[in-house]
Amino acid sequence: xxxxxxTLTVKQPKRRGGGTGDIPHYPGGGGGGGRGxxxxxxxxxxxRCRLGLAVGIAPIVMLFVAFSSAYLVRxxxxxxxxxxxxxxxxxxxxxxxxxxxxINTCFLLISSVTMEFARRQAARLAALAxxxxxxxxxxxxxxxxxxxxxxxxxxxxxxxxxxxxxRQMEAxxxxxxxxxxxxxxxxxxxxxxxxxxxxxxxxxYASVTFWMNRPPESRHIVIDVTAxxxxxxxxxxxxIFALLEIAH
Amino acid sequence: xxxxQGPAGAAPATVHGHAPTGFIRxxxxxxxxxxxxxxxxxxxxSAVCVGMILSLAMRIHMVWPDAxxxxxxxxxxxxxxxxxxxxxxxxxxxVLTTAPQSGFGNxxxxxxIGAPDMAFPTLNMLSFxxxxxxxxxxxxxxxxxxxxxxxxxxxYPTLSAIPLAGPGEGLGEDLWLISIALFCVASMMGALxxxxxxxxxxxxxxxxxxxxxxxxxxxITAILGLLAFGVLLAGGILLLMDRNLGTSFFVPGGLxxxxxxxxxxxxxxxxxxxxxxFFGHPEVYxxxxxxxxxxSQLLSTFSRKPIFGYKAMVYAMMSIxxxxxxxxxxxxxxxxxxxxxxxxxxxMTMAIGVPSAIKTFNWLGTMWxxxxxxxxxxxxxxGFVSLFVSGGLSGPFLAQPAIDIPLHDTYFVVAHFHLIMGxxxxxxxxxxxxxWFPKMYGRMMNDTLxxxxxxxxxxxAYCIFMPMHYLGMAGNPRRYxxxxxxxxxxxxxxxxxxxxxxxxxxxxxxxxxxxxxFWSMKKGKKAAQNPWEATTLEWTTATPPxxxxxxxxxxxxxxxxxxxxxxxxxxxxxxxxxxxxxxxH
Numbered sequence: 001x002x003x004x005x006x007t008l009t010v011k012q013p014k015r016r017g018g019g020t021g022d023i024p025h026y027p028g029g030g031g032g033g034g035r036g037x038x039x040x041x042x043x044x045x046x047x048r049c050r051l052g053l054a055v056g057i058a059p060i061v062m063l064f065v066a067f068s069s070a071y072l073v074r075x076x077x078x079x080x081x082x083x084x085x086x087x088x089x090x091x092x093x094x095x096x097x098x099x100x101x102x103i104n105t106c107f108l109l110i111s112s113v114t115m116e117f118a119r120r121q122a123a124r125l126a127a128l129a130x131x132x133x134x135x136x137x138x139x140x141x142x143x144x145x146x147x148x149x150x151x152x153x154x155x156x157x158x159x160x161x162x163x164x165x166x167r168q169m170e171a172x173x174x175x176x177x178x179x180x181x182x183x184x185x186x187x188x189x190x191x192x193x194x195x196x197x198x199x200x201x202x203x204x205y206a207s208v209t210f211w212m213n214r215p216p217e218s219r220h221i222v223i224d225v226t227a228x229x230x231x232x233x234x235x236x237x238x239x240i241f242a243l244l245e246i247a248h
Numbered sequence: 249x250x251x252x253q254g255p256a257g258a259a260p261a262t263v264h265g266h267a268p269t270g271f272i273r274x275x276x277x278x279x280x281x282x283x284x285x286x287x288x289x290x291x292x293x294s295a296v297c298v299g300m301i302l303s304l305a306m307r308i309h310m311v312w313p314d315a316x317x318x319x320x321x322x323x324x325x326x327x328x329x330x331x332x333x334x335x336x337x338x339x340x341x342x343v344l345t346t347a348p349q350s351g352f353g354n355x356x357x358x359x360x361i362g363a364p365d366m367a368f369p370t371l372n373m374l375s376f377x378x379x380x381x382x383x384x385x386x387x388x389x390x391x392x393x394x395x396x397x398x399x400x401x402x403x404y405p406t407l408s409a410i411p412l413a414g415p416g417e418g419l420g421e422d423l424w425l426i427s428i429a430l431f432c433v434a435s436m437m438g439a440l441x442x443x444x445x446x447x448x449x450x451x452x453x454x455x456x457x458x459x460x461x462x463x464x465x466x467x468i469t470a471i472l473g474l475l476a477f478g479v480l481l482a483g484g485i486l487l488l489m490d491r492n493l494g495t496s497f498f499v500p501g502g503l504x505x506x507x508x509x510x511x512x513x514x515x516x517x518x519x520x521x522x523x524x525x526f527f528g529h530p531e532v533y534x535x536x537x538x539x540x541x542x543x544s545q546l547l548s549t550f551s552r553k554p555i556f557g558y559k560a561m562v563y564a565m566m567s568i569x570x571x572x573x574x575x576x577x578x579x580x581x582x583x584x585x586x587x588x589x590x591x592x593x594x595x596m597t598m599a600i601g602v603p604s605a606i607k608t609f610n611w612l613g614t615m616w617x618x619x620x621x622x623x624x625x626x627x628x629x630x631g632f633v634s635l636f637v638s639g640g641l642s643g644p645f646l647a648q649p650a651i652d653i654p655l656h657d658t659y660f661v662v663a664h665f666h667l668i669m670g671x672x673x674x675x676x677x678x679x680x681x682x683x684w685f686p687k688m689y690g691r692m693m694n695d696t697l698x699x700x701x702x703x704x705x706x707x708x709a710y711c712i713f714m715p716m717h718y719l720g721m722a723g724n725p726r727r728y729x730x731x732x733x734x735x736x737x738x739x740x741x742x743x744x745x746x747x748x749x750x751x752x753x754x755x756x757x758x759x760x761x762x763x764x765x766f767w768s769m770k771k772g773k774k775a776a777q778n779p780w781e782a783t784t785l786e787w788t789t790a791t792p793p794x795x796x797x798x799x800x801x802x803x804x805x806x807x808x809x810x811x812x813x814x815x816x817x818x819x820x821x822x823x824x825x826x827x828x829x830x831x832x833h
Contacts, residue, residue: 048367052444055474059436062478066526070486070519074497079516082502090501090514177494180514187489 042126042217049225057232060195064236067191068243071184075247093248094181097168104161105241108196111154112234118147119227122206126220148207148223151230155200162193181248188240196233202226267795277377279369280795284376285355286688291376291383292347292677295338298387300755302335307748311741313730326415328729329398333416334390336401337424339670340531341431342383347677348538349473350379350438353466356684357442359786360460362451362803364796367444371437378434386427389420397421400727402524405498405517409490412506422491425484432481435473442470451785453805457562458824460784460809461555464562465541468569469534475573476530483523490515518583525576532669533572536636537565539676540607543632545809546679547611549782550626551618552820554810556610564603564610571600581649582656590649597647604640608633619813619820623780624698628679631706632672638710639668642717657727660720663713671709678705681765686779690791691772697764701757708754715743783821784809 078087121144166186169175174182206222268274278284308315309323316322323331354372358365366372389396397416399408403424411418446467450459459467486497494511498520501513548555555561577585577593611633620626642664646652655661678701685693724737731737778787785805789798803825811822814830822830 048444048448051448052368052371052440055443056436056440058474059439059478062475063482066479066482066523067486070482070497070523073519073522074516077516077519079500079514081500081513084502088501088514090496176489177496180496183489183495183497187486191485 042221045217046221046224049221050228053225053228057229060232060236063191064188064240067184067188071188071243072247074180074184090179091181092179094169094174094179094185094244095172096185096244096248097165097172098245100161100165100168101241104158104165105237107154107158107161108234108237111151111158112231114147114154115151115227115230117145118151119224121145121147122216122220122223126216129216148203152200152203152207155196155203155230159193159196159200162189165189185244188244192233192237192240195236199226199230199233202229277373279365279373281354281358281366281369281372282688282793282797284372285351285353287376288346288354288379289351291380292343292351295342295346295383296674299335299338299343300758302331302338304751304755306331306335307751310730311732311745311748313732323729325729326398327395329400329414329727330396330416332727333398333400333403333424334386334396337386337428340401340535341428342379342386344535344669344673345435345473345531346379348542348673348680349442349466349469349534350376350435352462352542352677352680352684353442353469353538354438355688356786357463357466358445358449359789359793359797360463360784361446361449361454362785362798362805363445363449364798366441367449368441372441375434375437375441378430378437382427382430382434385423385430389416389423389427392419392423394418394420397424402528403487403520404524405487405490405515405520406500406503406505406510409487409499409512409517410503410505410510411491412508422488425488425491429481429484429488432477432484435477436481439470439474439477442466443474446470451803451805454824457559458805458808460541461544461558461561461565462538462541464565465537465539465544468565469537472530472534472537472569472572476527476534479523480527483520483527486523487520518580521580521583522576525579526573528579529576530569530572532665533568535669535673536676537568539632539673539679540565540636542676542680542683543611543629543636544607544614545784546625546629546683547614547633548810548812549780550621550623550629551615552621552812553614553618554808554812556613556616557606558808558810560606561610564606567603568600571596571603575600578647578652581652587649594647594649598644601640601644604636608637608640623682624693624695624702625679625683625780627699627702627706628675628682631702632675632679634706635667635672635675635709638714639664639666639672643668654723655720657725658720659716659724659726662726663716663720666716667709667713671713675705678702678761683780684786685765685768685772686775687786687791687793689769689772690775691768691770692775692779693768693772694764697760701760701764704757704760705754708750708757711750712747712754715747719743781819781821783807783811783823785824788823788825 075091076089078089080086081088125144166189169182169185174185176183176186202222203226206219206226209219209222267280268278274280275283278287305317305320305323306328308317309328314322320327320331354366357363395416397403397408397420398414399417399421407413408417408421411421446459446463450456486495489495490497490499490512496512496515498517499510499512499515500517501510501515503510503512544555544561575593575597577589578597581590581593615630642660646655646661646664682693682698685691719740722737722740724731724740732741775791777791780787785803786793788803804827805824806827807822807824807830809824811817811824811830813820814822817830822828
């Protein structure tokens with residue numbers, strides 16, 4: 001009488017999870033055989049953190065989707081004004097400091113490239129770690145190019161540039177509360193800057209771990225995850241810039 | 249590829265390390281998902297006490313408007329609105345979202361999928377303490393100048409956007425918004441953890457379609473939370489800016505509030521409603537889905553039968569989750585929306601009836617001809633189904649604009665959402681508490697007290713909320729502090745009195761539960777390892793489970809979660825970890 005759920009022979013469990021294909025798999029890590037049952041090895045931790053990041057990007061996307069829809073609705077919507085007893089639309093397009101924003105965009109895009117180099121550098125160091133940890137092997141300090149530091153500098157340059165852009169807006173008379181269009185300009189750029197600042201803090205943390213003599217694998221995980229986050233932030237900025245420029 | 253072997257590759261703080269020994273690391277800032285789950289549970293328990301006291305004060309004020317209530321005094325109309333706002337907010341966020349998902353989910357998701365802990369234990373701790381901070385900020389709103397806000401848990405502008413609009417709309421409202429923003433962040437961190445854990449930490453053999461339905465419900469709820477809370481956060485940020493930075497997202501022009509002209513112009517209060525309900529409707533499912541998971545688990549276990557239609561249950565939960573994002577407009581039929589949009593929202597809302605009915609039929613099908621064991625958790629699971637049906641049936645009424653418009657903002661709506669989202673979800677929490685208590689504390693809760701608690705609560709809940717349907721149809725508006733003086737409502741006063749008496753009795757009966765809970769923790773009958781003869785992984789490990797859940801062993805899963813009364817098996821249940829194949833039949 002009872003329906004039974006079919007019982008299968010044990011299959012190799014699916015450990016990869018679905019829906020995270022947007023982050024390519026790092027070719028060196030995780031593929032190894034030592035996927036023990038006990039402490040998760042480095043490849044497994046890396047994959048788990050990347051999965052966590054991919055999931056974590058979803059609410060950030062939702063936050064900006066909500067802001068964008070509010071932006072478009074508020075822009076197109078005439079609302080009832082009690083003073084004039086009529087529908088009015090008070091949206092006045094802002095004049096963006098386009099040149100400055102383009103320069104900032106260049107900073108951010110270049111930082112995305114340097115971030116990628118930093119990520120690969122960290123991956124290489126992590127992959128070599130077992131070798132360099134051997135007593136006989138010369139432990140020559142990896143004096144590679146400071147890609148990480150360069151990324152932090154470029155990221156900060158972008159943030160400073162955004163502050164300058166706000167100053168320029170104010171100089172043109174567009175304050176936060178002047179008009180809904182300028183409110184949204186400050187809101188979108190500000191929220192993006194705040195998120196990027198989080199990325200800078202993560203990179204600074206990664207740099208600090210370098211001095212704290214943390215294992216290169218852990219360092220690599222921090223840098224790797226932050227790198228994907230950083231690329232996402234660059235994409236997000238392109239989207240925001242396009243939104244502000246096209247639908248202003 | 250060589251993997252690092254030395255200390256350099258040592259395990260992170262994530263999972264395994266040794267159990268912490270200090271009191272603070274063990275019980276306060278713990279990384280252990282079981283401790284964090286219990287912390288969430290107790291947070292919700294404190295919140296539900298506050299929320300219930302507020303509702304009692306409201307009920308008493310409603311029928312005896314001049315009565316002086318201990319601690320509250322004689323309630324003024326604006327104070328009534330404050331009570332109502334805080335009751336709704338505390339119950340929705342800090343009870344219905346916190347206990348079933350963050351509480352039980354934290355404790356049992358990793359164990360049921362055979363993981364040693366959550367994927368990111370530190371993040372887990374952070375999300376609990378952020379929730380705690382959020383609760384503290386929310387409660388502090390009671391004690392600031394002007395008191396707590398009075399704009400309802402839906403917090404519509406313009407009332408919520410202008411500090412002069414009411415006594416609690418100054419600092420209290422800002423604290424409310426900050427608290428909710430913190431709650432959003434905490435919930436998103438928690439959801440991230442749940443999803444990653446489910447996808448990445450399942451034990452060998454635990455395929456997705458072998459997960460207990462509880463795990464499916466926590467997983468789907470986490471996805472809803474991940475997507476919904478970001479939108480509420482966006483709305484909250486915009487509203488905070490309107491209030492404090494002079495922007496005009498939500499406030500239209502030309503308002504004069506308390507005799508003072510408002511400086512904003514051109515904003516749209518409806519924009520808030522869209523943002524809020526885009527979160528608000530999925531939130532309803534965030535509250536109820538874990539209850540559905542628990543009900544499925546318990547009905548199967550105590551009917552000694554496999555769940556009827558496992559896959560249908562999973563797909564039904566998924567479609568409820570997806571549809572839940574497409575129906576927010578049904579909260580706004582009164583907003584003057586186009587009848588075409590209203591039709592679309594109405595249609596999608598009715599469509600949710602289909603997966604809900606699938607679930608109900610499957611629950612009944614599971615019990616059909618089962619060898620039912622009427623234990624206390626089973627009673628509460630059956631109660632859940634009953635309340636889910638009773639509360640759900642008024643849904644299709646309210647989903648139709650033509651019926652919703654006269655019923656909007658009446659007690660009919662109050663009855664609907666309290667039955668389905670409030671009491672049904674609470675019954676899910678009770679069922680889960682009675683069911684998992686032996687695993688959490690190693691002792692059984694008292695059976696007799698549990699049954700008394702069930703009978704009073706079950707009958708009491710119906711006595712409170714069923715008559716509200718009639719009040720609503722008679723046109724009794726909600727959110728009004730008193731109507732004893734209103735002519736057309738005066739004949740309804742006996743019903744209100746009846747509800748208040750029922751509420752006092754039902755709330756008092758919860759003391760039985762509290763006593764049972766704390767007494768059993770110390771003095772209850774010692775529980776066997778698997779007292780309910782259930783099949784899932786939490787019953788294979790010691791009680792209470794060790795720090796890494798399985799004491800250094802990694803479980804391997806061979807069966808689905810509901811192998812009860814398998815013909816030819818020597819017991820009437822087969823553990824998920826039992827390597828023996830199911831006998832041919």
